[in-house]
Amino acid sequence: xxxxxFEYDSAGSYVYESDDGGxxxxxxxxxxxxSPPQRDAPLYGEQGKDYRVFGxxxxxxxxxxxxxxxxxxxxxxxxxxxxMLLSCxxxxxxxxxxxxxxxxxxxxxxxxxxxGSRGAGAAEVDGPEADCPVCFASVPASEMASLACGHGAxxxxxxEYLSGxxxxxxxxxxxxxxxxxxCSCIVPHAFVRHVGLAAAxxxxxxxxxxxxxxxxCRHFVEHSRRLRWCPGxxxxxxxxxxxxxxxxxxxxxxxxFCLGCGRGAHRPVSCSMLSSWLEKCxxxxxxxxxxxxxxxxxxxxxxxxxxxxxxxxxxxGVCKHEFCWVCTGDWAMHGQKxxxxxxxxxxxxxxxxxxxxPGSRPGKKGAGASALDKDAxxxxxxxxxxxxxxxxxxxxxxxxxxxxxxxxxERAQQRMAEVAAEGLAWVEVDFxxxxxxxxxxxxxxxxxxxxxxxxxxxxxxxxxxxxxxxxLEGSTEELSELLERPLEExxxxxxxxxxxxxxxxxxxxxxxxxxxxVDGASGAGAASSAASSAASSAAxxxxxxxxxxxxxxxxxxxxRKPTGRARQRLRAAR
Numbered sequence: 001x002x003x004x005x006f007e008y009d010s011a012g013s014y015v016y017e018s019d020d021g022g023x024x025x026x027x028x029x030x031x032x033x034x035s036p037p038q039r040d041a042p043l044y045g046e047q048g049k050d051y052r053v054f055g056x057x058x059x060x061x062x063x064x065x066x067x068x069x070x071x072x073x074x075x076x077x078x079x080x081x082x083x084m085l086l087s088c089x090x091x092x093x094x095x096x097x098x099x100x101x102x103x104x105x106x107x108x109x110x111x112x113x114x115x116g117s118r119g120a121g122a123a124e125v126d127g128p129e130a131d132c133p134v135c136f137a138s139v140p141a142s143e144m145a146s147l148a149c150g151h152g153a154x155x156x157x158x159x160e161y162l163s164g165x166x167x168x169x170x171x172x173x174x175x176x177x178x179x180x181x182x183c184s185c186i187v188p189h190a191f192v193r194h195v196g197l198a199a200a201x202x203x204x205x206x207x208x209x210x211x212x213x214x215x216x217c218r219h220f221v222e223h224s225r226r227l228r229w230c231p232g233x234x235x236x237x238x239x240x241x242x243x244x245x246x247x248x249x250x251x252x253x254x255x256x257f258c259l260g261c262g263r264g265a266h267r268p269v270s271c272s273m274l275s276s277w278l279e280k281c282x283x284x285x286x287x288x289x290x291x292x293x294x295x296x297x298x299x300x301x302x303x304x305x306x307x308x309x310x311x312x313x314x315x316x317g318v319c320k321h322e323f324c325w326v327c328t329g330d331w332a333m334h335g336q337k338x339x340x341x342x343x344x345x346x347x348x349x350x351x352x353x354x355x356x357x358p359g360s361r362p363g364k365k366g367a368g369a370s371a372l373d374k375d376a377x378x379x380x381x382x383x384x385x386x387x388x389x390x391x392x393x394x395x396x397x398x399x400x401x402x403x404x405x406x407x408x409x410e411r412a413q414q415r416m417a418e419v420a421a422e423g424l425a426w427v428e429v430d431f432x433x434x435x436x437x438x439x440x441x442x443x444x445x446x447x448x449x450x451x452x453x454x455x456x457x458x459x460x461x462x463x464x465x466x467x468x469x470x471x472l473e474g475s476t477e478e479l480s481e482l483l484e485r486p487l488e489e490x491x492x493x494x495x496x497x498x499x500x501x502x503x504x505x506x507x508x509x510x511x512x513x514x515x516x517x518v519d520g521a522s523g524a525g526a527a528s529s530a531a532s533s534a535a536s537s538a539a540x541x542x543x544x545x546x547x548x549x550x551x552x553x554x555x556x557x558x559x560r561k562p563t564g565r566a567r568q569r570l571r572a573a574r
Contacts (some may be wrong), residue, residue, distance in 0.1 A: 015238060049223055050241070051239050051240060051241050051242055051248050051250075052239040054227065054237065054240065055237060056214070060213075060223060063220050065215070066090065066092060067081045067085065068081075069092070070092060070095065074096070079189065079190035080110070080112055082190075083186065083189065083242040084106055084107065084110040084112070085111040086188075086189070086216075086219070087186055088106075090220055090224040091223075096563055101550050106461070111147055111177075111188045127216070128140065133152070134157040135153075135154065143155050143156070145191070147185050147187065147191060149180070149183055149185035151179065151180040157537075158181075159174075159195060162192060163421070170218070171215050171219045172215075173215045174219045189212075194315045195425070228262055230255055231264075232250055232253030232254070232255035233253070235253040235255065237252050243267065246260070247266070250263075256444065258271060261274070261275075266448045266514075268509070268510055270568045273451065273452065273455055274451065277451045277455075277456070280388070294381050295479075296325065297329060298316040298319060299323055299330075300319050300321035301318065303317075303318045307397075309326055310401035311477060312324055312397070314479075326345075326394060347521055358395070388456075391451070391453060391454040398446045401443050401480070402447060405439045405440040405480070408436045408439070410437050415487070416433060429487070430492060431499070432487075432493055434496075434499055435479060435499040436483060438478065438479070438502055438503045439479055439480060442472060442476040442502060445472070446472060447507065452465070452513075453465065465513070468505070469509065471508075472505040472506055475501055479502045482495050482498055
């Protein structure tokens with residue numbers, strides 16, 4: 001890269017620039033200083049490219065499309081097609097195969113009458129009145145209704161029964177069967193509309209019909225292979241993944257989750273890797289209560305300290321000693337002069353076989369094994385347990401710090417609401433919400449980077465991964481400390497700049513993994529690793545520039561650091 005790609009101001013100092021070519025945040029002036037931090041790539045993908053979002057109306061449209069298709073192929077009424085799909089858990093292919101072989105059996109299982117016979121609806125009654133077999137009341141014949149099985153009751157009893165199913169079974173209420181004992185005839189949707197639920201005592205019939213329709217939609221999504229409900233409390237959005245294993249964030253409620261397994265967002269680890277990790281964490285031999293460390297001793301005076309905030313920078317209230325919560329090392333040894341803020345993210349313990357990869361355990365020795373072999377086996381087991389604890393404690397630490405960051409976000413949102421109520425410009429404090437959003441995303445990703453590191457084999461790829469992890473972790477801790485300060489003591493410019501820089505580190509780590517950083521020593525993987533390393537170095541220099549007094553720092557070669565346009569060229573060359 002030539003010197004012409006670097007820009008300097010008239011005084012020869014480094015000029016901090018944003019990626020879009022604009023000037024860096026100077027803490028004054030227009031809303032550009034409070035604009036959202038720019039990411040090289042969306043953290044959770046782009047709607048329409050990686051996933052689609054379905055509201056209630058869109059889900060109903062999906063149901064209607066499937067019903068129309070089946071009704072056309074089988075040449076049946078739409079209500080019948082819907083009932084048969086419901087009985088087959090909305091599996092269209094399964095329904096078509098079963099209907100071709102045994103059509104009458106499929107119809108009966110869906111609560112439908114034989115083709116050409118009387119179906120569910122008004123009951124056949126001799127005379128103007130009839131006795132309801134459920135409440136034993138004498139009612140007009142028009143008030144009686146029966147299923148295809150022939151079992152009937154008055155509309156009021158049907159309404160009470162179906163309302164109770166909604167209250168007790170939620171989405172599964174649409175699988176309700178006949179009230180008659182030992183009868184498994186399903187209540188079709190058309191029958192629910194016919195009865196109208198209008199006779200349910202003390203209830204709004206339209207509200208109950210709406211609830212039944214909502215349950216039908218929920219049942220459709222829960223049994224779909226393509227769709228998944230947002231796990232947010234009370235959220236009615238459904239998601240469809242375009243690419244497998246994609247993490248998404250619901251714009252309606254803010255929930256982040258994986259479309260592949262339905263668990264919370266867990267990039268950069270795969271669903272299968274996370275399952276292996278969670279199974280390991282459930283093993284009582286390795287995750288007894290004593291492993292879950294809620295307190296640590298001060299390395300200087302020995303007093304027990306409980307961590308109650310998100311930052312890893314601890315200060316003993318007794319002796320005032322400052323240390324790192326992760327490694328308990330002296331915090332003074334975590335500075336730039338000593339190799340970076342986070343050199344404690346790498347496991348350097350005794351080598352163990354298998355490196356934690358599922359299924360690769362030291363082989364069991366036979367009964368005649370020597371005492372030396374048994375000692376070696378015990379040492380390996382102890383080393384493996386120690387290695388597991390190393391990664392688990394860091395995984396758990398970021399999980400707890402993420403919980404604290406979520407609280408910070410809520411407080412920032414509350415503060416913004418207070419500012420708006422006071423008639424002030426919310427742009428003056430919205431940098432808090434932006435910062436905590438990035439902090440929360442970083443904590444979540446860092447939590448699972450230790451799961452990935454646990455299963456990775458030692459080598460160049462793991463070293464590069466840990467380098468990106470180290471950069472992100474250090475920048476995250478800096479941002480966390482800045483956001484924990486009282487509002488009146490915050491440097492707005494510094495928070496905005498560190499938010500932007502930290503978001504870049506986050507994108508670079510995720511891109512490195514997605515592009516094959518940990519896929520082995522292939523040519524593509526090596527090229528990706530080199531590009532990620534170069535990009536992370538540029539971001540690291542930018543992070544140094546974002547600190548107070550860091551505007552004139554230089555690169556290791558002695559040259560001043562690149563501007564935003566130079567960094568754009570660097571990314572374009574990757």
